[in-house]
Amino acid sequence: EPEVTQTPSHQVTQMGQEVILRCVPISNHLYFYWYRQILGQKVEFLVSFYNNEISEKSEIFDDQFSVERPDGSNFTLKIRSTKLEDSAMYFCASMETANQPQHFGDGTRLSIL
Amino acid sequence: AQSVTQPDIHITVSEGASLELRCNYSYGATPYLFWYVQSPGQGLQLLLKYFSGDTLVQGIKGFEAEFKRSQSSFNLRKPSVHWSDAAEYFCAVGTYSGGGADGLTFGKGTHLIIQP
Numbered sequence: 001e002p003e004v005t006q007t008p009s010h011q012v013t014q015m016g017q018e019v020i021l022r023c024v025p026i027s028n029h030l031y032f033y034w035y036r037q038i039l040g041q042k043v044e045f046l047v048s049f050y051n052n053e054i055s056e057k058s059e060i061f062d063d064q065f066s067v068e069r070p071d072g073s074n075f076t077l078k079i080r081s082t083k084l085e086d087s088a089m090y091f092c093a094s095m096e097t098a099n100q101p102q103h104f105g106d107g108t109r110l111s112i113l
Numbered sequence: 114a115q116s117v118t119q120p121d122i123h124i125t126v127s128e129g130a131s132l133e134l135r136c137n138y139s140y141g142a143t144p145y146l147f148w149y150v151q152s153p154g155q156g157l158q159l160l161l162k163y164f165s166g167d168t169l170v171q172g173i174k175g176f177e178a179e180f181k182r183s184q185s186s187f188n189l190r191k192p193s194v195h196w197s198d199a200a201e202y203f204c205a206v207g208t209y210s211g212g213g214a215d216g217l218t219f220g221k222g223t224h225l226i227i228q229p
Binding site (some may be wrong): 004006008033034035041042043044045046047055058083091093098099101102103105106107 | 117145147149154155156157158159162164203206209215216217218219220221222
């Protein structure tokens with residue numbers, strides 16, 4: 001069964017550094033998402049992306065965050081200047097069409113030192 | 114804005130016993146409802162979904178859920194749990210507007226412990 005792939009599985013970064021999290025969505029999917037889960041807390045929506053643009057973003061997704069689909073297969077989340085509170089598990093998800101469920105990757109654990 | 118409440122943070126069930134995990138949502142219209150399961154160190158796996166139609170939906174691994182509009186609930190059930198069902202379970206609500214798909218709103222999750 002096709003799946004969403006995220007790399008790396010664990011990223012350790014110094015505070016203030018830029019980090020890029022990478023995702024390969026399922027190949028025929030059209031909608032892409034990033035979520036985060038701070039340790040012990042619930043999963044929170046960050047941003048959705050469709051037709052090469054952001055369709056929705058949450059309050060968490062401020063100017064430090066950006067997303068990009070640089071080619072036909074990758075979907076990236078960039079954090080420009082990381083803060084300690086950015087430490088979390090980040091999940092990528094994709095969806096084939098509207099009215100279908102989202103499929104999640106295994107996540108990238110981001111640790112900010 | 115929509116919200117999801119999972120009132121039970123932890124639930125302990127004996128292997129072979131039945132299970133019900135509670136989920137209540139708040140949303141002005143009929144939402145799309147989901148249950149996801151997360152094993153330690155893993156991503157979120159879809160158990161089942163409700164979009165419309167029959168209010169009792171069947172999912173993978175023997176799980177089912179029932180949508181009750183009058184109670185704004187979407188409780189997850191399994192008649193007989195297995196030790197491998199120990200995991201974190203998340204209820205989520207989705208909305209679709211203008212042809213696009215909004216982000217899911219998740220509950221805080223219920224941690225399921227299986228006793229031998």
